[in-house]
Amino acid sequence: MxxxxxxxxxxxxxxxxxxxxxxxxxxxxxxNLIGSISNNKRPNVAVFSSVVHMGSAPPLMGMVFRxxxxxxxxxxxxxxxxxxxxxxxxxxxxxxxxxxxxxxxLEFSEFDATKLTPQYRDEWxxxxxxxxxxxxxxxxxxxxxIKSNDTILLIGSIEALxxxxxxxxxxxxxxxxxxxxxxxxxxxxxxxxxERRRYxxxxxxxxxxxxxxxxxx
Amino acid sequence: MxxxxxxxxxxxxxxxxxxxxxxxxxxxxxxNLIGSISNNKRPNVAVFSSVVHMGSAPPLMGMVFRxxxxxxxxxxxxxxxxxxxxxxxxxxxxxxxxxxxxxxxLEFSEFDATKLTPQYRDEWxxxxxxxxxxxxxxxxxxxxxIKSNDTILLIGSIEALxxxxxxxxxxxxxxxxxxxxxxxxxxxxxxxxxERRRYxxxxxxxxxxxxxxxxxx
Numbered sequence: 001m002x003x004x005x006x007x008x009x010x011x012x013x014x015x016x017x018x019x020x021x022x023x024x025x026x027x028x029x030x031x032n033l034i035g036s037i038s039n040n041k042r043p044n045v046a047v048f049s050s051v052v053h054m055g056s057a058p059p060l061m062g063m064v065f066r067x068x069x070x071x072x073x074x075x076x077x078x079x080x081x082x083x084x085x086x087x088x089x090x091x092x093x094x095x096x097x098x099x100x101x102x103x104x105x106l107e108f109s110e111f112d113a114t115k116l117t118p119q120y121r122d123e124w125x126x127x128x129x130x131x132x133x134x135x136x137x138x139x140x141x142x143x144x145x146i147k148s149n150d151t152i153l154l155i156g157s158i159e160a161l162x163x164x165x166x167x168x169x170x171x172x173x174x175x176x177x178x179x180x181x182x183x184x185x186x187x188x189x190x191x192x193x194x195e196r197r198r199y200x201x202x203x204x205x206x207x208x209x210x211x212x213x214x215x216x217x
Numbered sequence: 218m219x220x221x222x223x224x225x226x227x228x229x230x231x232x233x234x235x236x237x238x239x240x241x242x243x244x245x246x247x248x249n250l251i252g253s254i255s256n257n258k259r260p261n262v263a264v265f266s267s268v269v270h271m272g273s274a275p276p277l278m279g280m281v282f283r284x285x286x287x288x289x290x291x292x293x294x295x296x297x298x299x300x301x302x303x304x305x306x307x308x309x310x311x312x313x314x315x316x317x318x319x320x321x322x323l324e325f326s327e328f329d330a331t332k333l334t335p336q337y338r339d340e341w342x343x344x345x346x347x348x349x350x351x352x353x354x355x356x357x358x359x360x361x362x363i364k365s366n367d368t369i370l371l372i373g374s375i376e377a378l379x380x381x382x383x384x385x386x387x388x389x390x391x392x393x394x395x396x397x398x399x400x401x402x403x404x405x406x407x408x409x410x411x412e413r414r415r416y417x418x419x420x421x422x423x424x425x426x427x428x429x430x431x432x433x434x
Contacts (some may be wrong), residue, residue: 002352003385010276017389022273024391025353025378026398027247027305028410029270052269053246054281055366056239059227062281062363062370064271088244095416102419104426113425132292134290135219136242144361146279148372149272153221153279161242163220168220172234174241176402183245183400185393189415193245193408199312201405202319208330209321 020186028183031190033097033116034063035085036077037128038107042129043118044073045110047100051086059158061086061138067150071106075152082140083124084156087132091180094181094190121162128162133179135162173198237403245400248315248407251280252302252335252344253294255324260335261290262327262343264317266401268303272276275331276375278303278355284367292369299357300341304349308397311407338379345379350396352379390415 010018021064029049036044050064065075075185089097096114104110111118111127118127121137128135138156145152167179175196227235229352246266253261267281284290295301306314313331321327328335328344335344338354345352355373362369384396392413 001382002379003382005380007276007374007376010378011373013389015274018276018322020389021271021378021385021391022276022375024279024393025276025351025375026247026270026303027351027398028393029247030244032244032392050269051243052267052279052281053240053243054363054368055283056236057228057232058366059224059235059239059242060366061243062269064269064279066272086243094414098416099419099422102421104421105429108426108429112429113422125340134242134244141365142363144363144370146361146372147293148358148374149275149277151271153361153370155363157224157365158227158239158242159224161227161238163221163222165218165220168238172230172237173403173406174238175406176241176245176322177408181244185413186390187320188418189390189392189413191394191413193410196402196406196408197311197404199315202316204319204321205330207314209325211221212322212325212329217306 002141010040024186028185028191031089031182031184032102033089033129033132034074035118035128035129036074037081038077039080039141042107043109043111045100045127045129046074047089047097054155058142060141060155061158062153062155065152065154066140068152073106078140078154081126083126084138085126085128086136086138087129088134088176088179088181090133091192091204094182098188098190133164133167133181134174219316224300241403245402245408246385247262248306248314248401250304250306250333250346250349251291252304252319252346253291254298254343255294256297259324260326261294261326261346262317262333262346263291264306264314271372277358277372278353278375279372282369282371285369290323295357295371298343300343302343302345303355304346305351305393305396305398307350308409309398311399315405350381350384350398351391403422
């Protein structure tokens with residue numbers, strides 16, 4: 001049996017029920033820790049599930065920020081320094097990663113409240129999350145104010161990429177299952193797939209294509 | 218060992234290697250089938266991994282369209298009729314879902330080339346995908362042209378929602394693991410998590426908070 005919710009019914013739901021429900025409705029979401037640093041060198045780390053692949057050439061990622069009616073460290077830091085990191089959450093750190101969602105004061109570093117460890121690489125000031133199987137150094141490119149709900153889509157480009165070597169296959173595919181990378185379901189559930197199946201590049205099935213062309217000639 | 222790719226090295230990668238690599242770098246992606254229909258009543262279904270939760274009140278989802286340098290049925294249909302559906306891909310249909318990525322002619326219905334079955338509900342013309350554990354009826358709201366790479370972020374609102382009743386928990390959480398919902402890794406891998414763990418709402422750890430406040434007074 002399918003339960004149906006019409007829009008008017010969704011709008012009338014109790015707040016927590018509604019955000020649990022709607023946050024599950026896009027499917028599994030990526031589980032990332034965003035590292036950033038303020039101009040006065042306070043590091044920050046925060047869990048995000050809204051990173052979206054925008055394109056590979058140039059290599060771009062988007063992420064969604066909720067309305068900026070309350071100050072948000074990650075957004076402020078990115079605007080100040082232009083750099084941030086995206087770090088994949090793996091199975092062993094889901095609980096610590098989730099704790100970064102607690103409401104600490106501005107300028108407080110969640111690295112100090114969790115077992116997450118900042119890692120500084122090469123000449124860059126911005127912290128990565130140590131032991132994350134995939135780490136991206138991102139540079140702010142542009143942002144879009146979304147009129148429908150006062151959110152912001154922030155676009156960054158990949159400036160450097162660190163991946164556990166054994167996860168990279170001969171054709172560039174990165175095996176996130178082998179890396180124990182997790183996915184987010186809703187607001188607070190973490191699910192780590194243990195198997196994956198790759199499919200070949202798909203070409204049209206010739207029989208149905210021939211039928212379609214016959215019908216259209 | 219971590220393998221490092223600098224931006225200049227990423228840009229110089231062979232095309233297929235690059236798209237495999239960068240498409241894996243956002244983490245696991247949602248696995249959705251987008252249903253749409255043209256003004257002249259040709260249904261269409263296509264796999265997408267770029268749906269992103271934008272907000273719950275109002276309930277909004279975004280999705281990214283690649284550059285419109287070649288005509289794309291899904292985008293054209295949404296612009297024509299303003300409605301589309303988002304359907305979660307479950308484990309049993311990953312192969313058929315992935316086949317919708319084959320390059321069929323415009324106006325060809327991928328429902329005719331796959332075992333995916335269109336399902337029409339209530340008074341709506343737009344097809345859902347039968348047996349999907351979560352089905353959303355979406356209405357076009359607005360779109361943003363992304364200058365960095367000529368893509369489009371299209372925003373839709375949830376007009377109706379159908380969810381397998383047993384997946385909905387007492388607080389509105391939808392258990393995607395119980396629904397055998399899958400996630401996408403890169404361009405062509407499907408991974409279905411079998412377990413998930415929910416965490417409580419996180420409050421600041423009082424000991425570290427007290428230490429922070431002492432240091433700042």
